[in-house]
Amino acid sequence: MGLTRRDFIKASAAAAAFAAVGVPVVRPKGAQAAEEGITWGKAPCRYCGVGCCVLVGVKGGRIVATKGDPAGPVNKGLNCIKGYFLSKALYGKDRLTTPLIRKGNKMVEASWDEALDLIASKYKEAIASHGPDSVAMYGSGQWTIHEGYTASKLMKGGIGTNNLEPNARLCMASAVVAFMNTFGSDEPMGCYDDLDLGDTYILWGANMAEAHPVLFSRLIDNKLKHPGVKLIDIATRRTRTTKMADEYIAMRPQGDLAAINAIIHVILRDRLYDEAFIKQHVNFKRGKENAPYGLKDKEVFNETPADIKNLTFDEYKVMMKQFTPQWGEKISGIPAKKIEELARIYSDKSRKINSLWTMGVNQHSRGVWVNNLIYNLHLLTGKICKPGENPLSLTGQPSACGTAREVGTFSHRLPADMVVMNEAHRKKAAGIWGIDPNKISSKVGLHTMEMFRAIDRSELKCIWIQCTNPFQSLPNVSRLRKAAEARKAFIVVSDIYPTKSTEVADVILPSASWVEKEGVFGNTERRTQQWFKMIEPPGQAREDTWQMIEFAKRMGLGHLFPYSEKGFYKEMWEEYRKFTIGVGKDLAPYEAYAKVRGLRWPVKPDGKETRWRYTEADDANVKKGEGIKFYKAPDNKANVWFRPYEPPAESPDKEYPFWFSTGRVLEHWHTGTMTGRVPELRRAVSGATIEMHPEDAKRMGIKNRDKVRVTSRRGTIVLPAEINGRGTPEKGNVFTTFFDETKLVNELCIDAFDPLSKEPDFKKCAVKVKKA
Amino acid sequence: MDSETTCSGITRRQFLKGSAITPLTLILAGTGVATVYLRHADAQGFTLRPPGAIAEKRFLAACVRCGKCAQACPYLSIKMAGGEAGVGIGTPVIVPREIPCYLCSDLPCVKVCPSGALDKKLEDIEKIRMGTAVIIDRESCLSIRGLRCEVCYRQCPLIDKAIVIEPRHNTRTGEHTIMEPVVRKEKCVGCGICEKSCVLPKPVIVVQKTVETQKDSYEF
Numbered sequence: 001m002g003l004t005r006r007d008f009i010k011a012s013a014a015a016a017a018f019a020a021v022g023v024p025v026v027r028p029k030g031a032q033a034a035e036e037g038i039t040w041g042k043a044p045c046r047y048c049g050v051g052c053c054v055l056v057g058v059k060g061g062r063i064v065a066t067k068g069d070p071a072g073p074v075n076k077g078l079n080c081i082k083g084y085f086l087s088k089a090l091y092g093k094d095r096l097t098t099p100l101i102r103k104g105n106k107m108v109e110a111s112w113d114e115a116l117d118l119i120a121s122k123y124k125e126a127i128a129s130h131g132p133d134s135v136a137m138y139g140s141g142q143w144t145i146h147e148g149y150t151a152s153k154l155m156k157g158g159i160g161t162n163n164l165e166p167n168a169r170l171c172m173a174s175a176v177v178a179f180m181n182t183f184g185s186d187e188p189m190g191c192y193d194d195l196d197l198g199d200t201y202i203l204w205g206a207n208m209a210e211a212h213p214v215l216f217s218r219l220i221d222n223k224l225k226h227p228g229v230k231l232i233d234i235a236t237r238r239t240r241t242t243k244m245a246d247e248y249i250a251m252r253p254q255g256d257l258a259a260i261n262a263i264i265h266v267i268l269r270d271r272l273y274d275e276a277f278i279k280q281h282v283n284f285k286r287g288k289e290n291a292p293y294g295l296k297d298k299e300v301f302n303e304t305p306a307d308i309k310n311l312t313f314d315e316y317k318v319m320m321k322q323f324t325p326q327w328g329e330k331i332s333g334i335p336a337k338k339i340e341e342l343a344r345i346y347s348d349k350s351r352k353i354n355s356l357w358t359m360g361v362n363q364h365s366r367g368v369w370v371n372n373l374i375y376n377l378h379l380l381t382g383k384i385c386k387p388g389e390n391p392l393s394l395t396g397q398p399s400a401c402g403t404a405r406e407v408g409t410f411s412h413r414l415p416a417d418m419v420v421m422n423e424a425h426r427k428k429a430a431g432i433w434g435i436d437p438n439k440i441s442s443k444v445g446l447h448t449m450e451m452f453r454a455i456d457r458s459e460l461k462c463i464w465i466q467c468t469n470p471f472q473s474l475p476n477v478s479r480l481r482k483a484a485e486a487r488k489a490f491i492v493v494s495d496i497y498p499t500k501s502t503e504v505a506d507v508i509l510p511s512a513s514w515v516e517k518e519g520v521f522g523n524t525e526r527r528t529q530q531w532f533k534m535i536e537p538p539g540q541a542r543e544d545t546w547q548m549i550e551f552a553k554r555m556g557l558g559h560l561f562p563y564s565e566k567g568f569y570k571e572m573w574e575e576y577r578k579f580t581i582g583v584g585k586d587l588a589p590y591e592a593y594a595k596v597r598g599l600r601w602p603v604k605p606d607g608k609e610t611r612w613r614y615t616e617a618d619d620a621n622v623k624k625g626e627g628i629k630f631y632k633a634p635d636n637k638a639n640v641w642f643r644p645y646e647p648p649a650e651s652p653d654k655e656y657p658f659w660f661s662t663g664r665v666l667e668h669w670h671t672g673t674m675t676g677r678v679p680e681l682r683r684a685v686s687g688a689t690i691e692m693h694p695e696d697a698k699r700m701g702i703k704n705r706d707k708v709r710v711t712s713r714r715g716t717i718v719l720p721a722e723i724n725g726r727g728t729p730e731k732g733n734v735f736t737t738f739f740d741e742t743k744l745v746n747e748l749c750i751d752a753f754d755p756l757s758k759e760p761d762f763k764k765c766a767v768k769v770k771k772a
Numbered sequence: 773m774d775s776e777t778t779c780s781g782i783t784r785r786q787f788l789k790g791s792a793i794t795p796l797t798l799i800l801a802g803t804g805v806a807t808v809y810l811r812h813a814d815a816q817g818f819t820l821r822p823p824g825a826i827a828e829k830r831f832l833a834a835c836v837r838c839g840k841c842a843q844a845c846p847y848l849s850i851k852m853a854g855g856e857a858g859v860g861i862g863t864p865v866i867v868p869r870e871i872p873c874y875l876c877s878d879l880p881c882v883k884v885c886p887s888g889a890l891d892k893k894l895e896d897i898e899k900i901r902m903g904t905a906v907i908i909d910r911e912s913c914l915s916i917r918g919l920r921c922e923v924c925y926r927q928c929p930l931i932d933k934a935i936v937i938e939p940r941h942n943t944r945t946g947e948h949t950i951m952e953p954v955v956r957k958e959k960c961v962g963c964g965i966c967e968k969s970c971v972l973p974k975p976v977i978v979v980q981k982t983v984e985t986q987k988d989s990y991e992f
């Protein structure tokens with residue numbers, strides 16, 4: 001391959017020199033003396049979607065230090081506390097180092113051959129008697145792009161099923177569908193530079209201070225530098241983000257649908273919109289309403305072209321008349337006066353406005369609708385595709401964008417915005433993969449919730465889970481755990497530690513993690529970042545790509561992966577890259593990424609990155625004089641959707657009087673399988689708590705740290721109360737975190753999902769709370 | 773162990789005074805309640821006592837070493853000092869790095885104290901003054917170095933009162949914020965949860981003896 005790790009190390013010497021002159025590195029004290037004999041390599045952080053760059057110091061085959069990379073454009077040498085202890089996540093005492101096969105109630109050590117032969121025989125057996133749709137693979141937004149690409153080619157191009165899903169279904173699917181039905185292409189037009197350049201930031205259901213720590217520190221710096229910068233936090237819980245915001249607006253759960261519609265009503269009523277922008281760039285549409293909640297198995301809901309009505313702007317205005325600020329107040333709890341005020345802020349021509357959101361909007365039984373409504377605000381006011389003025393959906397995994405979305409490891413997707421339902425797309429994919437187009441099934445595979453429910457229904461015979469922990473993270477998880485424990489399907493789990501998912505596995509495969517392999521991640525702002533392998537994985541642990549390809553060979557599909565051992569990563573990359581060229585999602589040659597701290601696609605013919613899409617100011621796909629052009633949408637126009645209010649799947653009642661919501665803390669990540677192995681982080685935050693409003697707690701005689709029993713219709717759990725701590729839910733709401741593997745909080749969550757995106761709503765269900 | 777707890781450091785007078793109030797001392801000594809070695813008093817001779825402890829000198833005289841406060845503590849935060857504590861042998865101590873005080877709102881330790889060494893007038897946990905948290909090593913503090921740590925702040929039971937964040941521009945990167953945790957001396961109760969949660973091997977925030985705010989005539 002063109003550029004080796006050695007070359008990189010040479011190159012980074014220059015970077016280090018730069019660091020010495022310009023940006024001092026944050027490094028452990030006394031590190032200078034200890035640095036002798038350490039080789040440094042670059043890598044993106046393993047945790048969230050921010051995409052901080054770290055330098056990894058290796059000595060004697062072991063990581064001895066990590067530090068923020070001063071050359072990293074996102075973090076400039078900084079990290080959050082998880083990133084500071086990054087290398088410790090690899091060195092937990094209980095790393096999986098050998099394949100294990102279930103013998104009755106015991107897991108017995110096995111060789112790779114035994115394990116892989118067994119998996120192949122089970123998959124063959126299932127396919128022979130029940131067809132290819134009886135097997136599945138469940139991956140991750142933490143998969144590298146190569147891993148996701150291997151999985152997609154294996155399942156869609158090889159086995160011939162679209163039963164391939166990433167855990168990103170649980171966090172980003174609503175954002176994806178809205179990007180597609182609004183702009184015709186996934187992922188944002190803006191980038192992190194907007195956090196430096198804008199002056200008004202409206203957060204919809206995002207605790208950025210804890211979920212996107214370094215990015216938040218960048219946003220707050222803009223505020224410190226420019227006193228006019230305004231940060232408005234609209235949420236159902238007061239958080240550390242609230243503390244640093246200029247204004248907090250309390251909202252009832254599901255209130256966003258009503259509040260945004262009412263804001264739009266005011267913008268239309270008072271003619272605050274940008275008429276010229278609308279004329280040139282916007283279509284109006286109405287979709288299917290009265291949607292279900294996915295609570296019944298096999299419930300089908302789709303918004304087909306036949307369900308979509310085209311509207312004129314005038315028709316749209318008439319339809320929006322019903323959503324008065326008073327109506328908005330009644331449903332959302334946000335005062336009508338505030339709604340009027342927000343409409344004026346959104347349409348203020350002197351302000352550069354940005355909307356930021358994460359799981360509050362995406363994990364929502366009408367998540368696609370809320371995404372659509374936020375885009376409506378920006379499209380109606382023309383505040384989009386301009387430096388410092390954009391909507392931005394923040395991601396939570398290091399490669400939810402790069403792998404799950406760009407490679408398309410969803411049950412309906414193919415690489416680069418293509419879908420399995422489209423014949424031309426299947427043909428293009430088959431052409432690049434060198435297979436018969438008929439091999440790719442046109443039938444959309446099982447989405448995540450249905451995939452795991454299908455195990456309970458004994459319809460799915462085999463599932464291979466890599467790099468994620470669904471038997472802790474899925475909602476209504478006890479139903480799914482019971483099905484797995486009853487051995488209703490053959491379950492393979494590849495991971496680096498024992499987890500709640502390996503507990504129910506038939507085969508456990510030890511995986512290589514992060515810099516124990518070479519890889520590429522893609523972050524929130526379309527930044528593609530590459531790293532080289534720096535250390536060997538422990539014991540017999542192997543890369544996920546190796547595991548899949550060895551399995552493919554046993555399935556007679558080895559020909560799909562004709563890459564040489566030496567050129568493996570580059571050759572696969574160049575093949576994948578063909579999907580992206582000329583479709584506005586262009587990636588650079590592999591070597592380019594080895595030299596830089598990431599590039600934001602589309603990468604221009606001259607090798608430069610694109611910061612803002614759809615604008616002639618920066619996007620090579622828009623000609624000079626065209627201004628803004630949504631060139632991925634059918635008639636180069638974005639869609640403003642009419643999306644009304646519909647209630648959540650489950651609301652509090654007499655028996656279950658509290659709203660229940662789940663989320664993150666800064667110190668831990670996802671299901672805690674990595675951060676839970678870092679003693680310092682466990683010391684800092686040792687377990688889940690249940691946050692309550694102080695008045696609710698007082699009324700019920702619950703004091704701080706009292707044991708509290710929280711019960712939903714699906715499960716019950718005892719947690720210590722946290723009152724007046726880092727977060728305070730609004731009255732009538734309780735909140736907990738999902739990282740603690742000793743507390744399966746997802747047993748309480750309802751498995752309702754957005755009918756369009758199939759993303760579950762982890763933020764809303766009804767519980768009762770009692771002092772235990 | 774038995775002989776240790778009864779013989780060293782405690783004068784006969786103190787001992788008798790104590791036993792007059794509660795014969796439990798003997799029972800405790802007999803059953804050998806753990807007198808684990810924990811931490812020497814810090815350089816200023818400061819030992820973290822349970823909530824409501826009266827001034828150290830008077831505390832040493834008043835405390836009857838009965839161990840009731842330790843028994844009442846639901847988190848095992850309160851331990852009885854061993855021989856290394858000198859005259860303080862058998863007195864209750866809290867070693868925050870092990871188990872800090874979690875500030876029970878009903879103050880069970882204070883309630884059971886038979887000697888007045890823990891002042892029963894204390895009812896509001898925010899009025900506790902066991903000590904004061906101090907950032908003793910600013911150069912090592914990750915938050916002050918610009919990292920997004922602030923664990924001590926988020927874990928502080930009096931978050932935004934006893935520890936606040938003072939944000940300032942990070943001149944090193946030019947585009948981030950240093951979120952510095954700052955202890956508000958007048959609000960800090962000295963529970964030591966910050967010291968416990970600090971992620972560095974040697975905590976950079978520790979509880980020290982509360983220093984009275986110095987009075988002067990300068991007004992600002």
